[in-house]
Amino acid sequence: MTELLEAPVAAEPKTIEKVAIVVSHGSLEGIYPGLIMANGARMEGIEAHLFFTFFGLDAIRKDRYEHIKVATVGNPGMHMASLIGVLPGMSWMATKMMSKQMEKLDIPPIPEFIELISDSGGKLWACKASVDMFGLTKDSFVSQVEDVITVGDFYELAAGGQIIFT
Amino acid sequence: MTTMLIAERPVDVDAEGFLTDPAQWNDEIAEAIARDAGIVELTPRHWQVVRFMRERYLTSGTAPTIRALGKESGVPVKELYELFPKGPAKLAAKIGGIPKPKGCI
Numbered sequence: 001m002t003e004l005l006e007a008p009v010a011a012e013p014k015t016i017e018k019v020a021i022v023v024s025h026g027s028l029e030g031i032y033p034g035l036i037m038a039n040g041a042r043m044e045g046i047e048a049h050l051f052f053t054f055f056g057l058d059a060i061r062k063d064r065y066e067h068i069k070v071a072t073v074g075n076p077g078m079h080m081a082s083l084i085g086v087l088p089g090m091s092w093m094a095t096k097m098m099s100k101q102m103e104k105l106d107i108p109p110i111p112e113f114i115e116l117i118s119d120s121g122g123k124l125w126a127c128k129a130s131v132d133m134f135g136l137t138k139d140s141f142v143s144q145v146e147d148v149i150t151v152g153d154f155y156e157l158a159a160g161g162q163i164i165f166t
Numbered sequence: 167m168t169t170m171l172i173a174e175r176p177v178d179v180d181a182e183g184f185l186t187d188p189a190q191w192n193d194e195i196a197e198a199i200a201r202d203a204g205i206v207e208l209t210p211r212h213w214q215v216v217r218f219m220r221e222r223y224l225t226s227g228t229a230p231t232i233r234a235l236g237k238e239s240g241v242p243v244k245e246l247y248e249l250f251p252k253g254p255a256k257l258a259a260k261i262g263g264i265p266k267p268k269g270c271i
């Protein structure tokens with residue numbers, strides 16, 4: 001038999017204690033926001049988990065994470081006609097310009113950023129559904145990745161914290 | 167801004183307890199702020215980070231990023247978080263008597 005007793009009123013939490021950030025895009029501008037938020041969380045002493053799914057996996061793939069590019073096609077934020085965006089070298093150039101700008105602000109390149117977040121105690125996870133879909137294994141990823149986990153596992157990790165989708 | 171008594175000295179602090187005038191700082195104040203933040207004793211490694219933060223702020227006008235701290239203070243990022251679990255850059259700045267770092271990195 002269960003009985004509902006008068007539950008104590010929990011005090012409103014004044015701070016965020018944990019964040020679980022989903023990174024679902026594989027372009028430079030799709031990956032950085034999640035990394036900056038995870039690092040920023042650790043800087044505040046907040047527990048941080050990063051869950052990489054779909055093309056977001058590129059951020060932690062050994063064969064790709066050094067070659068992440070800005071999307072110059074289908075990206076209205078570029079304020080550039082897509083017809084120009086398809087020209088050879090456009091994505092390379094936009095990536096180079098943005099990387100230079102970020103270096104000025106002391107924002108590290110993706111491989112170094114992944115290492116920084118991991119060293120800071122942030123945990124990196126790969127989404128099992130995407131890993132299976134792309135025919136990858138845990139070995140496809142950089143050493144900082146903790147494991148390949150299911151969505152259910154992710155929710156368990158995120159329990160009690162905030163989930164941010166990027 | 168309010169005036170607070172830290173290590174028996176009146177100092178000006180912001181709402182979060184960061185000193186607003188780095189000149190009012192001394193080692194005893196650093197130790198008191200550290201204790202208040204849960205660091206019982208400042209080890210030589212803590213001091214290395216705190217002095218680096220402070221010096222960088224006083225010479226350049228901005229506190230270093232966590233990236234710069236990890237690369238240039240002589241204390242790697244992993245150890246920084248062991249020394250200052252609640253956020254190395256923020257806490258070292260507070261202990262070092264400089265304003266709260268403003269950057270996102």
